[in-house]
Amino acid sequence: MIQALRGMKDILSPENERFVHIVKTASQIARRYGYDYIETPLLEETTLFKRSVGESSDIVGKEMYQFVDKGGHDVCLRPEGTAGIVRAFIQHKLDRKGGVHRFYYHGPMFRYERPQKGRLREFHQFGCESFGEASVYEDFTIILMIKDIFDALGIGYTIAINSLGCPECMPGYRETLVAHLHDIRDGLCDDCRRRIETNPIRVLDCKNESCRKLLQASPVIAENLCEACDSDFLRLQQLLDTHGVAYRLDPKLVRGLDYYTRTAFEFVSDEIGAQSAIAGGGRYNRLVEFLGGKPTPAVGFALGIERIVDLVQLPQKGREGLYLGVMEPQALETILQIAHRKRRCERVHVEYAKRSLKAHLKAADRLGAKLCAVIGEEELNDGLIWIKDLETKEERRIGVEEFG
Numbered sequence: 001m002i003q004a005l006r007g008m009k010d011i012l013s014p015e016n017e018r019f020v021h022i023v024k025t026a027s028q029i030a031r032r033y034g035y036d037y038i039e040t041p042l043l044e045e046t047t048l049f050k051r052s053v054g055e056s057s058d059i060v061g062k063e064m065y066q067f068v069d070k071g072g073h074d075v076c077l078r079p080e081g082t083a084g085i086v087r088a089f090i091q092h093k094l095d096r097k098g099g100v101h102r103f104y105y106h107g108p109m110f111r112y113e114r115p116q117k118g119r120l121r122e123f124h125q126f127g128c129e130s131f132g133e134a135s136v137y138e139d140f141t142i143i144l145m146i147k148d149i150f151d152a153l154g155i156g157y158t159i160a161i162n163s164l165g166c167p168e169c170m171p172g173y174r175e176t177l178v179a180h181l182h183d184i185r186d187g188l189c190d191d192c193r194r195r196i197e198t199n200p201i202r203v204l205d206c207k208n209e210s211c212r213k214l215l216q217a218s219p220v221i222a223e224n225l226c227e228a229c230d231s232d233f234l235r236l237q238q239l240l241d242t243h244g245v246a247y248r249l250d251p252k253l254v255r256g257l258d259y260y261t262r263t264a265f266e267f268v269s270d271e272i273g274a275q276s277a278i279a280g281g282g283r284y285n286r287l288v289e290f291l292g293g294k295p296t297p298a299v300g301f302a303l304g305i306e307r308i309v310d311l312v313q314l315p316q317k318g319r320e321g322l323y324l325g326v327m328e329p330q331a332l333e334t335i336l337q338i339a340h341r342k343r344r345c346e347r348v349h350v351e352y353a354k355r356s357l358k359a360h361l362k363a364a365d366r367l368g369a370k371l372c373a374v375i376g377e378e379e380l381n382d383g384l385i386w387i388k389d390l391e392t393k394e395e396r397r398i399g400v401e402e403f404g
């Protein structure tokens with residue numbers, strides 16, 4: 001039997017309803033915050049991800065679904081959404097237009113990671129990207145929007161924030177950090193030692209217990225920020241405080257993608273095991289320019305749909321729609337006409353085969369229909385249809401015309 005690839009999942013009942021509910025709720029909220037839908041291709045040039053997510057990141061270094069297509073192009077299934085949207089933003093010259101442009105998106109992302117609970121090779125994100133607004137109020141607003149999304153979905157979380165500085169303060173901090181890392185080098189794991197040269201900031205993010213202990217005394221970014229970054233970061237904290245948004249300062253929050261500047265944040269759930277990040281994002285003021293566009297400040301986030309799908313509480317839904325069946329094959333044409341009319345405004349299931357009334361009622365019940373309507377011999381002769389409301393248990397027989 002051919003099976004889905006490892007780390008890739010089919011989304012069926014009962015998850016499907018919750019999946020759709022997440023996308024619908026998040027999209028509605030994003031629209032209220034002024035975001036418009038954007039769709040970009042799943043396949044992009046590999047260079048796009050190398051240059052944006054970063055050559056030294058795990059995503060680009062180890063996890064890309066990369067291949068050469070029939071035309072000899074080096075392409076890659078997108079491991080995340082931001083890079084493609086920045087590419088589209090520049091390609092469609094929105095950077096030259098000026099003003100603020102806000103987009104939301106959802107769809108599959110691909111990372112060749114070691115699959116485990118909450119970590120898939122194909123997973124789905126819902127995300128937002130805001131271009132053209134340099135104010136830290138936008139960082140605050142985006143955090144508030146994610147909070148609104150999780151609150152609307154009934155999901156618990158904690159928020160961690162950090163600032164990753166800017167080209168003013170980052171190089172100085174990097175030097176201080178590298179010097180410190182060289183001092184503790186011998187006690188660090190192989191990955192960390194390699195990263196001292198390639199991406200020292202990511203060392204702070206190591207999950208290895210003995211590295212974590214050693215890294216406790218490392219210089220932290222937040223204490224090495226330039227004045228502008230520092231005041232922005234403080235302002236963000238004030239805004240969150242004023243609006244009653246609880247958060248935790250996490251000086252080791254560095255994110256796994258290289259494009260961030262200043263604000264970085266993560267939403268974490270303690271109900272889903274080791275892969276506990278349910279959303280992450282931050283500011284990336286340099287990426288548009290880095291990919292060839294006009295310098296444009298930007299901030300965004302993405303949430304992992306599979307990570308929250310089991311936590312979502314669906315709003316209580318009663319029975320829905322209409323089940324139509326026949327006890328006489330000659331009645332099928334009438335039933336099909338009713339179905340077509342009714343489908344303009346409600347969900348309709350049609351059973352084409354002749355069945356007993358009991359069998360129809362059972363099927364209607366199983367499908368969660370509110371009304372079960374059946375035409376038997378008697379009804380056929382009299383131009384009637386028999387209807388049972390499966391909620392109120394009320395039964396009646398009315399004219400087909402009257403039923404609609």
Ligand code: HAM
Pocket residue numbers: 079080081082111113118119120121122123124125127128129256257277278279280281282284299300301302303304305306307
């Ligand atoms: P990210 O932190 O790599 O950020 O991913 C965002 C979310 O996607 C994670 O918090 C997690 O919930 C989910 N996720 C990531 N990898 C997996 C996986 N293998 N299996 C299941 N879920 C996963 C980004 O992708 C950035 N593009 C976010 C962003 C947008 N930053 C600025 N704008």
